[in-house]
Amino acid sequence: MRVTKDLVAASATPIVLGILAESESYGYAILRRISELSGGELDWTEGFLYPLLHRLENLGHVESSWQTVPGERRRKYYRITKQGLAELTEHRRQWETVVDALKQVWPHVGFIPLGGTA
Amino acid sequence: MTEVALEAQFTQWREYVHRRPELVASDADELEDHLRDSVDGLIALGLRSDEAFLIAVKRMGGLDELSREFAREHSERLWKQLMFTGDDPRKARSGRDLIAMLICAAGAAVSIKIPELFGQRYDGDGMFYATNFALFALPWLAAFLAWKRRPGIRVYAVLLGLFVLGAVAANAYPVDDDSQSVALTASHLPLALWLVVGLAYASDNLRSSRRRMDFIRFSGEWFVYLVLIGLGGGVLITFLYGTFEAIGVEPDQFIWAWLTPCGGVAAMVVAGWLVEAKQGVIENIAPVLTRLFTPLFAVALLAFLVTIGVNGHGIDVNRETLVLFDLLLAVVLALLLYSISARDPQAPRGMFDVLQLVLVVSALAIDAVVLITMTGRIAEYGTTPNNVAALGENIVLLANLAWAAWLLLRFTQRRGGFPAVERWQTAYLPVYAVWLWAVVLILPPLFSFR
Numbered sequence: 199m200r201v202t203k204d205l206v207a208a209s210a211t212p213i214v215l216g217i218l219a220e221s222e223s224y225g226y227a228i229l230r231r232i233s234e235l236s237g238g239e240l241d242w243t244e245g246f247l248y249p250l251l252h253r254l255e256n257l258g259h260v261e262s263s264w265q266t267v268p269g270e271r272r273r274k275y276y277r278i279t280k281q282g283l284a285e286l287t288e289h290r291r292q293w294e295t296v297v298d299a300l301k302q303v304w305p306h307v308g309f310i311p312l313g314g315t316a
Numbered sequence: 317m318t319e320v321a322l323e324a325q326f327t328q329w330r331e332y333v334h335r336r337p338e339l340v341a342s343d344a345d346e347l348e349d350h351l352r353d354s355v356d357g358l359i360a361l362g363l364r365s366d367e368a369f370l371i372a373v374k375r376m377g378g379l380d381e382l383s384r385e386f387a388r389e390h391s392e393r394l395w396k397q398l399m400f401t402g403d404d405p406r407k408a409r410s411g412r413d414l415i416a417m418l419i420c421a422a423g424a425a426v427s428i429k430i431p432e433l434f435g436q437r438y439d440g441d442g443m444f445y446a447t448n449f450a451l452f453a454l455p456w457l458a459a460f461l462a463w464k465r466r467p468g469i470r471v472y473a474v475l476l477g478l479f480v481l482g483a484v485a486a487n488a489y490p491v492d493d494d495s496q497s498v499a500l501t502a503s504h505l506p507l508a509l510w511l512v513v514g515l516a517y518a519s520d521n522l523r524s525s526r527r528r529m530d531f532i533r534f535s536g537e538w539f540v541y542l543v544l545i546g547l548g549g550g551v552l553i554t555f556l557y558g559t560f561e562a563i564g565v566e567p568d569q570f571i572w573a574w575l576t577p578c579g580g581v582a583a584m585v586v587a588g589w590l591v592e593a594k595q596g597v598i599e600n601i602a603p604v605l606t607r608l609f610t611p612l613f614a615v616a617l618l619a620f621l622v623t624i625g626v627n628g629h630g631i632d633v634n635r636e637t638l639v640l641f642d643l644l645l646a647v648v649l650a651l652l653l654y655s656i657s658a659r660d661p662q663a664p665r666g667m668f669d670v671l672q673l674v675l676v677v678s679a680l681a682i683d684a685v686v687l688i689t690m691t692g693r694i695a696e697y698g699t700t701p702n703n704v705a706a707l708g709e710n711i712v713l714l715a716n717l718a719w720a721a722w723l724l725l726r727f728t729q730r731r732g733g734f735p736a737v738e739r740w741q742t743a744y745l746p747v748y749a750v751w752l753w754a755v756v757l758i759l760p761p762l763f764s765f766r
Binding site: 252271272 | 389
């Protein structure tokens with residue numbers, strides 16, 4: 199099963215902000231975390247993640263700095279800003295509304311088998 | 317595979333990334349770090365390092381796609397390319413160029429104000445600046461180009477000699493300010509000196525046809541940059557006027573006696589530096605312009621010929637119309653030159669080559685009509701410096717275009733190669749130089765400085 203492009207695009211910002219809200223991180227680790235969280239279903243490319251990170255930085259939702267953690271390479275770390283946290287809260291409110299609505303609708307329809315007709 | 321071989325692959329990969337204008341150095345670092353993490357992760361899974369590298373690169377996806385994504389996010393970077401790029405080894409060199417350019421531009425700006433120390437006011441009457449203007453800018457541009465090429469001492473001597481000759485021609489002759497000779501010098505000397513700049517440009521390999529074609533390209537791009545800088549300058553002046561007048565200060569004196577002359581000559585040097593620093597950025601404009609205007613001019617000229625045929629109305633030839641038709645030939649020649657300069661000599665013949673032939677032939681036909689009328693007129697009324705110059709130009713351009721048409725015809729009929737068309741144009745450059753210098757140096761005494 200693959201998540202559709204539109205859904206990936208819509209969920210990208212809250213997912214990245216959510217991961218960065220846990221702790222500051224860098225590109226490779228963010229991709230690993232996304233893959234881990236989705237059980238490998240969400241497979242982002244580098245060409246998708248890095249421009250997104252740069253856009254969030256331009257918007258002021260995250261900030262970045264090159265850091266050297268002892269025993270590791272110099273890396274560009276991203277961390278969420280106050281404004282980013284506010285943005286994340288707003289995203290979360292919207293998603294909860296959507297998920298709530300879906301949850302209410304779906305039990306009545308029942309389980310739709312894959313490939314079947316509704 | 318050893319650690320060293322893996323590092324070599326990373327180095328190579330970095331080089332590929334560096335060639336992408338969309339990816340700046342910090343992006344490259346970030347992506348490389350990512351790549352290294354992927355490789356480490358795959359090695360930890362038990363892959364050999366060369367296998368790990370291959371798979372990691374493959375996962376990252378093609379650089380084309382990657383740069384496209386980055387470009388979408390950072391479209392401003394493509395603009396910055398116009399000014400600030402350069403691979404690391406070239407950076408030092410372009411830094412020195414920048415300093416040399418600044419010195420030359422400052423020199424030009426200062427030199428145009430020096431005659432004022434001797435009582436030649438810039439905003440005063442007289443033709444001094446009209447005939448000498450190019451002499452304050454082009455030697456500096458030539459100096460900058462020669463400094464970059466580092467030719468032999470003889471080339472420097474020749475360049476210096478020619479500029480001195482130009483200064484003599486502009487100032488030594490006893491001509492009146494309202495004589496035809498002064499106007500001819502003012503219009504022809506800059507072009508003659510421009511070809512001296514060409515000498516400096518091609519000084520590293522004067523006989524090479526490619527090098528001369530480079531100079532033709534350089535001229536076109538230089539002109540485009542100069543126009544762009546001029547437009548920006550116009551905006552600056554407009555605001556200077558408006559803002560200072562709003563506080564009751566009249567900036568006229570500063571603008572017309574300082575900003576425009578100094579800025580003008582400095583802009584000529586800066587434009588030359590821009591072309592040198594960014595070869596190939598504007599290069600793309602010349603082919604677009606020629607592709608656009610070659611068909612339009614061809615249709616316009618054909619329509620003109622048909623109208624003459626239908627109406628039976630001859631061309632009213634006087635000096636103004638002759639100059640106009642000279643300019644028309646020059647435009648046709650420029651269309652031809654710039655499409656040649658942008659054309660890949662190996663490309664196959666196409667519709668566009670035929671179109672070019674139509675354009676040149678119709679220009680020739682029109683000019684033949686003009687020339688016949690003009691000759692009759694000169695025979696009737698005698699010669700003046702102006703109509704001799706205009707007629708001479710006409711003949712020089714006509715000869716060029718006639719032979720170019722012949723070569724193009726052979727080319728479109730597959731009986732000749734394209735390089736012959738190109739070589740003809742580059743070989744013809746000295747003819748312009750001879751004619752322009754003849755107008756500047758010989759015509760005035762010939763007509764006793766009328």
